[in-house]
Amino acid sequence: MNRLLPRFFALVMLSVTVAAVATYFAISYWFGDPLEEIARKQSAAQIFLLEQFVDKAGSDEWLVRLNKVRDVSNITYELIPLNVAQASLDTKKNAQLMAGGVVLDVSGKSFYRRVDLHGERYIGSEDDVIHVQGLPIDVGLAVRVEALRYVIVALFLLIPIIFWSRSHWRALQKLSRAADEFGEGKFGNKIVINDNDAVQPLAQCMNTMAHRIEDLLSAHKTLLHSVSHELRTPIARLEFGLELLREEAEGTLPEARVAGMQADLAELNALVSELLDLTKLDRQQDLNVTCVPIDEMLKQLHNSVGHKLDNRKFTIRAGENLNGIIADQKLLMRALSNLLLNAIKYGNQQVLLSVQVLEGGAIEFAVEDDGPGIPVDQRAAIFDPFFRLDQSRDRHTGGFGLGLTIAQKAVQLHGGEIQIGQSELGGAKFLFSIAQP
Ligand code: ADP
Numbered sequence: 001m002n003r004l005l006p007r008f009f010a011l012v013m014l015s016v017t018v019a020a021v022a023t024y025f026a027i028s029y030w031f032g033d034p035l036e037e038i039a040r041k042q043s044a045a046q047i048f049l050l051e052q053f054v055d056k057a058g059s060d061e062w063l064v065r066l067n068k069v070r071d072v073s074n075i076t077y078e079l080i081p082l083n084v085a086q087a088s089l090d091t092k093k094n095a096q097l098m099a100g101g102v103v104l105d106v107s108g109k110s111f112y113r114r115v116d117l118h119g120e121r122y123i124g125s126e127d128d129v130i131h132v133q134g135l136p137i138d139v140g141l142a143v144r145v146e147a148l149r150y151v152i153v154a155l156f157l158l159i160p161i162i163f164w165s166r167s168h169w170r171a172l173q174k175l176s177r178a179a180d181e182f183g184e185g186k187f188g189n190k191i192v193i194n195d196n197d198a199v200q201p202l203a204q205c206m207n208t209m210a211h212r213i214e215d216l217l218s219a220h221k222t223l224l225h226s227v228s229h230e231l232r233t234p235i236a237r238l239e240f241g242l243e244l245l246r247e248e249a250e251g252t253l254p255e256a257r258v259a260g261m262q263a264d265l266a267e268l269n270a271l272v273s274e275l276l277d278l279t280k281l282d283r284q285q286d287l288n289v290t291c292v293p294i295d296e297m298l299k300q301l302h303n304s305v306g307h308k309l310d311n312r313k314f315t316i317r318a319g320e321n322l323n324g325i326i327a328d329q330k331l332l333m334r335a336l337s338n339l340l341l342n343a344i345k346y347g348n349q350q351v352l353l354s355v356q357v358l359e360g361g362a363i364e365f366a367v368e369d370d371g372p373g374i375p376v377d378q379r380a381a382i383f384d385p386f387f388r389l390d391q392s393r394d395r396h397t398g399g400f401g402l403g404l405t406i407a408q409k410a411v412q413l414h415g416g417e418i419q420i421g422q423s424e425l426g427g428a429k430f431l432f433s434i435a436q437p
Helices: 004-031 034-042 044-054 062-072 082-087 091-098 140-183 200-249 255-283 294-306 329-346 391-395 403-413
Strands: 076-081 103-105 110-114 128-133 289-293 313-318 324-328 350-357 363-369 419-422 428-434
Touching: 004 034, 004 140, 034 044, 034 103, 034 140, 044 062, 044 110, 044 128, 062 076, 076 082, 082 091, 082 128, 091 103, 091 110, 140 200, 200 255, 255 403, 289 294, 289 329, 294 313, 294 324, 294 329, 294 350, 324 329, 324 428, 329 350, 329 363, 329 403, 329 428, 403 428
Parallel strands: 313 350
Antiparallel strands: 076 128, 103 110, 110 128, 289 324, 350 363, 363 428, 419 428
16 A cells, blocks of 8 residues: 555656657657757758858869868868768668768767769769768757656656545555454454545445454354254253163163263264354453463363373473463463364374463463374364364364364464474474463
8 A cells, every 4th residue: 555656656657758768769750860850950060061161162172171171170070981981870871871961970979971972072072971070969968858858747747646546545544454354353343434535435345245244254153152052952851861761771772872872972062062162262352361370270281181191291391481371271271272182182102382481571382292293285274163184084083173273262362373383293383372461
């Protein structure tokens, strides 16, 4: 946005330059080179002297008069063979020369002219050319005047553009800010623009679009929440019914099948709980922020995931000056334990949790493992709900693909963002930092 005016300026200057060059070539083509015309005027005295004084002499006097002119002037009047002159001129100028015309060489500050066409001045004069050099030709001033003219035209062209862009400037900036906010998922702020502004219809369309997206998102969240909530009761009833049936049947039911059904119900229950957690986070606006002692939190994390470790090595690496962290303890613990449980699930032998204070005071957490890692092209999609890298690989881990979505939302509510990288242990590395007030 801020580069709009300089760009306009550059564009106008470029167009005017192209127009100036095109004008020069068009005029040269149809009416002759304007610079040559200026040079001819500046050499008028020398041409006049040649035509009206030297040429007016009779055949025995011509050279005498030319020498007189040479004596009194500091301009060089040189006689050169016709073929030498022809070699230094292009076809058009050669034709001009052969017809007996004065042929100007603007950059060489000189002109050529045949002494005469029929050898009447002296013997062999039809094969000679008079080359007059050191003429008072200066087209620089004319070029500068032309350039100034075009620059002034360009500047005056810019005035209406500046007025035009100024009148749209604020409105465009509002649209740009609103588009940024929409991108961040904030659809609440509507764009207010004057009715007579040219971009007002666009603002109206954007407002309608934001309103519609907001409605759809809210309907989507409500639906997800309601469905998850409604599922809870029948699942609980099924669990209860199954238990009753088992007791009443007094061992006559096939135990393995009943256990399978109970496991399926437990899985359904877990899915509903995760969905409800996710919808709760979606609706959550405020954090329950306290100063959480970090060593205490690390101990709790160790205890909560410890039973899943089997024989894996779990290392906690805490940096210096770590006291407390200002955060919502429940959410932070949830994000970290989801990442740790994944590291345990998908890692082989080692899990590493590191915490350190960054330079600006923010606290950084990293969870690493020695598993297969996450391919670079999948790293953005991995936070989408129900996304799993490899369905067959993940089936036995029993996840629903919601753990990372929940972790990301919990970190985002703290103003952070989880980044994925490659761990030195060989597997995935999940990294995020929480800014401190
Ligand atoms: P899930 O409950 O399936 O683990 P997540 O949202 O936690 O769901 O993870 C989504 C997918 O990301 C997983 O199914 C798995 O494929 C992949 N993933 C997550 N963490 C890791 C990790 N540490 N190493 C390798 N893959 C991982």
